Amino acid sequence: QKEVEQDPGPLSVPEGAIVSLNCTYSNSAFQYFMWYRQYSRKGPELLMYTYSSGNKEDGRFTAQVDKSSKYISLFIRDSQPSDSATYLCAMSVDSNYQLIWGAGTKLIIKP
Amino acid sequence: EAGVTQFPSHSVIEKGQTVTLRCDPISGHDNLYWYRRVMGKEIKFLLHFVKESKQDESGMPNNRFLAERTGGTYSTLKVQPAELEDSGVYFCASSQEFRTEQFFGPGTRLTVL
Numbered sequence: 001q002k003e004v005e006q007d008p009g010p011l012s013v014p015e016g017a018i019v020s021l022n023c024t025y026s027n028s029a030f031q032y033f034m035w036y037r038q039y040s041r042k043g044p045e046l047l048m049y050t051y052s053s054g055n056k057e058d059g060r061f062t063a064q065v066d067k068s069s070k071y072i073s074l075f076i077r078d079s080q081p082s083d084s085a086t087y088l089c090a091m092s093v094d095s096n097y098q099l100i101w102g103a104g105t106k107l108i109i110k111p
Numbered sequence: 112e113a114g115v116t117q118f119p120s121h122s123v124i125e126k127g128q129t130v131t132l133r134c135d136p137i138s139g140h141d142n143l144y145w146y147r148r149v150m151g152k153e154i155k156f157l158l159h160f161v162k163e164s165k166q167d168e169s170g171m172p173n174n175r176f177l178a179e180r181t182g183g184t185y186s187t188l189k190v191q192p193a194e195l196e197d198s199g200v201y202f203c204a205s206s207q208e209f210r211t212e213q214f215f216g217p218g219t220r221l222t223v224l
Contacts, residue, residue, distance in 0.1 A: 002153070004153070032211045034211075034212070034213075036215075041217075042217055042218075043115070043202055043215035043216050043217045043218050044154075044202070044215045045215070046212055046213070046214060046215075049211060049212050051211075088154070090154075092211060095209055095210060095211040096142050096159075096161070096166075096206060096208065096209065096210070096211070097159075097167075097211075098144070098156035098159060098167060098169075098170065099144075099146075099154075099156065099213060100156075101153045101154040101155070102153065103152075103153050104153075
């Protein structure tokens, strides 16, 4: 069993829709949770970072962490074609420590 | 402020040859990480430097891989001799001390024929 599970998609939605992306994990020691966005042939770009449980909002993006269910989510409101990319979740047990990655979900926003 | 840079962007070599990848972290970032993504798989951790010291090299696949970080600045990752299964995208990331956020470079795409 993988430590982090993420549906690879692709997930296709119309422009303006609310997008929900999710990851589940098995290691209860994870404390740091990140979402990265990756465009084709580029490196991962950090979108959101959350420590422990709770919600965090940044513009159109909201990250949620439910440690009791070992489940994290990323919501994108008012989705735009420019949001089309692969979204990767990553987790760590400590700061300055290796990240454990999900497979990434390919998101397509149709104009 | 310049981001993480990697060189080359793409390398094609034959099995048995040697390749050296270079990473320049964000200035002032003591932590430097190497990761690799093999086609169809998740990104996997290779190793972690704190300044010039190897903090964690538990992800290095075998002794054909050698990583160095001279003077705590840039880092190199050498693969010698390269095998077919070494093909993939090699990412470098850096972070500040006591900060979890890791910032990634564009990656080096390695193809071993």
